[in-house]
Structure formats: C-alpha cells, structure tokens
Amino acid sequence: MKVLLVPNYSREVAVQGAHMLEEWLGEQGCDVVWAHDKKLFPQKQVDLFGCELVISLGGDGTLLRAARIVGYSEIPLMGISYGHLGFLTSATPDEMLETIADALAGELHASRRATLEIESVYEAPDGSLHTEKSFALNDFAVSRGGAGDMIEFSVSVSGNYIDTLRGDGFIVSTATGSTGYALAAGGPIVTPEFTGMSCVPVAPHTIMARAFLTSSSDIVEITMSRERPACRHFFADGQNIAHATEATGISATVKRGPGDIILLDRSAQSFYRSVSRVFYGKANNS
Known part of the structure; x- marks a missing residue:
C-alpha cells in the first residue's frame, strides 16, 4: 500500500511524528511518500498516483491541506492531531499507531463528507x-x-x-x-x-x-x-x-463537488463526540 504523509512542517513535533510513522509503516510493508512543504514550494503539485491512504499530521488546517491534495479522488484520508483544535482529526499522537493499524486493516469508520x-x-x-x-x-x-x-x-x-x-x-x-x-x-x-x-x-x-x-x-x-x-x-x-x-x-x-472526502474515524458517533468536546467542553468517557 502506498501512503502519503502530509505533516505540518511548522510544528517540529508533527514532523518528528511523521518520521516515526514512516519507519513504522515501512515495517508494515507500506510505500511511504511525503507531501512537500508548501511554504517552500508553493507551486509544486503532489503526485497521488497509486496512493491508497493519506494521513495528515497537524491540526484541522493541515487536514484541510491534505483534503485539497486529495480533491475529488475519494482516496481515504485521516488526521493525527498535533494542532490546537483537532475537530476533524481521528486520533492523538499517543493513539496514532493503533489507529493507523486499524485503518490499514479496514476497521475504521468511513465518513463521506460532501465537498x-x-x-x-x-x-x-x-x-x-x-x-x-x-x-x-x-x-x-x-x-x-x-x-x-x-x-x-x-x-x-x-x-x-x-x-x-x-x-x-x-x-x-x-x-x-x-x-x-x-x-x-x-x-x-x-x-x-x-x-x-x-x-x-x-x-x-x-x-x-x-x-x-x-x-x-x-x-x-x-x-x-x-x-x-x-x-x-x-x-x-x-x-x-x-x-x-x-x-x-x-x-x-x-x-x-463531484467527489466526496472519505474521512476515516472511529465511529459514526465521532462527530457528535467532537461537538460535545470542542463546543460544549464535555469530556468523552466512552
């Protein structure tokens, strides 16, 4: 499987997490490629050929960048939260490997998001x-x-x-x-x-x-x-x-849009749990 990593290059911890993830994915037999730093190469295009999964490492802004890369192609996308909000992301850094293992096994919920x-x-x-x-x-x-x-x-x-x-x-x-x-x-x-x-x-x-x-x-x-x-x-x-x-x-x-974003998360209830956590300040205990 070919996996594209889209880190927030302005956050060192996110780049370090991407390097760790690249090593782990390589051990799982995945071919890993990186999106470029858009601040250094604003006009460069990302080659998605053969990609079956896209992972953002950052906040919701980084996930939106990954979504722009994916476009209408409907390649599954998931986010690891290294940002301040993490409303759209699937997991924290501590949960990263376990969650991505579930994604590779096809065990995550796929939420279709209109574009x-x-x-x-x-x-x-x-x-x-x-x-x-x-x-x-x-x-x-x-x-x-x-x-x-x-x-x-x-x-x-x-x-x-x-x-x-x-x-x-x-x-x-x-x-x-x-x-x-x-x-x-x-x-x-x-x-x-x-x-x-x-x-x-x-x-x-x-x-x-x-x-x-x-x-x-x-x-x-x-x-x-x-x-x-x-x-x-x-x-x-x-x-x-x-x-x-x-x-x-x-x-x-x-x-x-002519294609949806396929956002991977834990369950169909992930959205409401995020709403409760982010906008109502309630901790999710389940």
Whole structure:
C-alpha cells in the first residue's frame, strides 16, 4: 500500500511524528511518500498516483491541506492531531499507531463528507475576464477587503433570486464546514450526513437576513454589485482564490463537488463526540 504523509512542517513535533510513522509503516510493508512543504514550494503539485491512504499530521488546517491534495479522488484520508483544535482529526499522537493499524486493516469508520466545486469570475484592470475553479471541503467565502468598506452582492439559488445584501461577506459551507467559519458567523452545526450547503451572511446590514440550507443539487450564485465597487476577496477553505492580486472578483457559483472526502474515524458517533468536546467542553468517557 502506498501512503502519503502530509505533516505540518511548522510544528517540529508533527514532523518528528511523521518520521516515526514512516519507519513504522515501512515495517508494515507500506510505500511511504511525503507531501512537500508548501511554504517552500508553493507551486509544486503532489503526485497521488497509486496512493491508497493519506494521513495528515497537524491540526484541522493541515487536514484541510491534505483534503485539497486529495480533491475529488475519494482516496481515504485521516488526521493525527498535533494542532490546537483537532475537530476533524481521528486520533492523538499517543493513539496514532493503533489507529493507523486499524485503518490499514479496514476497521475504521468511513465518513463521506460532501465537498464544494467553486467557479469564480475575475475581472482584470483591462476589463478582461477569467475564471478560477476551486475545491473546498469546508467553505467558500466572499469577504470585504482591507479598506474595511461594506460590500454589496446578490444571492440566488439555482436561478431563484434570494436577496441583495450589504455586509462583511457571505459564506457557503458544507456540513463539515458548518463548525468552522460558518459557525463563527452564526450558522448552525450540521451533521456530516447532510449533503446540501449552509448559506450564512456575515454581519449583514439588516436584521432580516438569516442563514439557510440548500439541497445537494442546488447551485448558489453570488454576484457583486457594480454600483458598490468596494474591495473584496474570494476564499476557498481560507485560501485566497485569486492568482493575480490586481484582479477583482465579480461573481461566483458554488455547488456540491463531484467527489466526496472519505474521512476515516472511529465511529459514526465521532462527530457528535467532537461537538460535545470542542463546543460544549464535555469530556468523552466512552
């Protein structure tokens, strides 16, 4: 079996854990490869050919990076928590070898997590348009820029106009992303089995705007107002989508991705145990 390791290179303990894991996996007959350090090689692509398991070693941010590497391929993914939160990860470092042994034996629960496929349209200073396609496991977000001005945009779902809003931004999240940025903006916590999208306005300048859920087949369309050309940014899982700093995002469409993330965990109840631990401060005793 070929296994890809995705460590958080900024945390020495995570890199040390990856080296230990590489040695152990080699003893199990696995072929181990490493993802590169993206800070040193930001444009380098990871070769997934032949990989049957991807393991992140870090926090939820590292797992999201691993998810971007996996994309829509549906290669199983699991995380070992070396971060501060560990909501999405499967095990602590102390549990690492036992949990990965269970993964190699096919004894872990596979949680299918819906993804997002994002198509963003940008306008260059010369008026030309170009499109960026992006993957997200958590969310797509449009946010006001550094000048701090409110942005104005319209929201439609599958061709049905919903509203024109002013505020700090708008989030379209998966069920997985419902416990991230969307939750901080006042959205609901959504079970991973939900395959639609959660749409959450960020600090809207009205008391009428509320979060809402879509079906899995819907397409969310966000169009920036031409009458209020404030600085704004588009993000996929917290990563700025724009490749050209002078380009301006003018619209985005968001829909369910063509493949899920297969997240390995202990049981179907892992999500609720994490919710209890992280958001309600309750220790899990079972």
